[in-house]
Amino acid sequence: MVLDVESAIRKSLKQVAHYRFHRDHGAQARRVLQLIEKQYGRADPANLKLADVYAREVFGDGVYAPWLRVYAAFRGTFKEGWIPDNFYGSVVVPKLQGGYGKISHLKPIARLIFNGDEFPDLAYFANGLFFTGQSDVIPDHEVKEVVFRESDRVVFKLDGSRRGNGVFFLDRTNFDYRMIRSLGNGVIQKFIIQHSLFNTFASKSVATLRFTTVVDDLGGISVRACFLRLGREQDTHVQTDHEICVPVNLANGELDREGYMSDWGATEAHPDSGVRFSGLRIPAFDQCVATVLGLHKKIPFVRCVGWDIAVDADEKVQVMEWNGEHNDVKFSEATQGPCFSDLKWERLKIVS
Known part of the structure; x- marks a missing residue:
């Protein structure tokens, strides 16, 4: 009973x-x-x-x-x-991601999973301990020395940080390990000096590429969508509420003629800098594609992943974040879709 x-x-x-x-x-x-x-x-x-x-x-x-x-x-x-975004979230994600996709919210385990240098991670804080990507515990008094060994500016991101929230910019003068302890679990990453192309749009925030990759029923991995996310002139980082999103041609990495504001209004140029999108090509685009495909091969059981990628001044690909849960397909479906029609996701049943 x-x-x-x-x-x-x-x-x-x-x-x-x-x-x-x-x-x-x-x-x-x-x-x-x-x-x-x-x-x-x-x-x-x-x-x-x-x-x-x-x-x-x-x-x-x-x-x-x-x-x-x-x-x-x-x-x-x-x-x-x-694919409706709420069908993706309520049916596709539970069916094809399950609990495995949720681990993407736990930033301190990224290097443990992927075992590569694609992530700009310097150190992590979780459950009362600071530690390196090799899982070596860092004493509190050594944290500052470790994280600023190769970078003058760092970014702390809380677990589960989304929509630009839970992101903190720190340098040698204002870094305090006690502040991070008070904020909670997360990752300390080096601040990316982005490629000069992205600086022409907005120099204060790091532009990111949102790639969506999927694993089909035969284990094949492919890129299904990509768009560039740009911040505004005053932003320290890209924020969902007023970003500019520009679809990217998957065949050659070229930007579409138009990008879209948060109100879905079209614009042919960045609203602050006036730089036009047409004719521009994402630097190191082939390397970006190869990186996300290679990383997804390590977690094929998470069937659809959203990757936030940056390209630095040396054209090195940096993986800022990955999202293996509800990584939002509506913008890609509206601008580039149908992106997933061959996968027959509509045949999936609601997980009871």
Whole structure:
């Protein structure tokens, strides 16, 4: 009897969480649709109707229509094969990532997993201990010496830091290990001196490339989407609320003619520097692709990963973060998608 009650409670809580998840996604998608229609005019009702029908017939529920409506309004047409962002989060992630993707939020284990120098990590703090990438514990009084051995400026990122939050910039004068202890677990990375191309857009924040890679059912690994994330003139780092995102051509690394503001408005140039996107090519793009594919081979059981990549002044690829959970597919689907149509993700069933 007790087990039956506990099971009923767990089921009820899961249903509540499921309802809230889709409610929140629906509200977000409707706000985005309003922004798109404000920028580009009313969406074609026929395309919106196709989105509604596709959500019910292919994904089995109308709760998946709002993001399909966004994609259709943005592109001015409807395309079969699009994956709604809330279907990705509620079905694809649990089914193809499981608990394994969640480890990406634990920044101190990146080097243990990937065992490479692609990450700019200098040291970690977790559960009361500072330690190196080789898992050697660092006494408190030696932390400053270790992290500034090869860098004059460092960045501390908290576990689970997202949307530009939980990021702290430190130098020799203001570094205090006690402050990091008070903040919580995370990683200390060297500050990246970015490639000169990215400085022409915004020099204070480090531009990052968001790659999405997937593992298919036969074990093949491929890049499915990429876009450049740029900060504004006043930003110390790229922040989701007012970044500029520019799709990148996967075949040659060239930037699209237009990038998009946080309100989904198109712009052909960075709004602060005035530098235009058209005709520019991402430096070391082939190396970026090779890096994310090589790293994903080490964790094939995390079937879809988002990688935040920087290219430094020496054209060396730096992996800032990886996200093996809900790494957000809506921008790529809207601008470059359908990105995953051959994978038949729509056939996946909800994990009960």
